[in-house]
Amino acid sequence: MPQKKIIYLDYQATTPIDTRVIQRMEPFLQTDYGNPSSTHRMGLRAKEAVELARNDLASFIGARGKEIFFTSGATESNNLALKGFAE
Secondary structure, X not given: OOOOOOOOOOOOOXXXXXXXXXXXXXXXXXXXXXXXXXXXXXXXXXXXXXHHHHHHHHHHHOOOXXXXXXOXXXXXXXXXXXXXXXX
16 A cells, blocks of 8 residues: 655644754764753853854844844744834
8 A cells, every 4th residue: 555645734833854954963962962051061062053053044144143042942932022022
């Protein structure tokens, strides 16, 4: 029996990850999993990776690194946007 193609529509719950993203994330899931706010070696490597990602994204959209904020999820992002709008 031929397998049917799956059409996934629940992106609000979770999103399939592109293979290229998995490959870039793998070192931080396997060996360099330090907290970027920590001052130990793994934390410093994680912080360096976050800053590199911030600057790459900023460059891609024509912004400055200090204009890019990473949040823990949608609720924090929405609150940050609303706070910025209110001010």
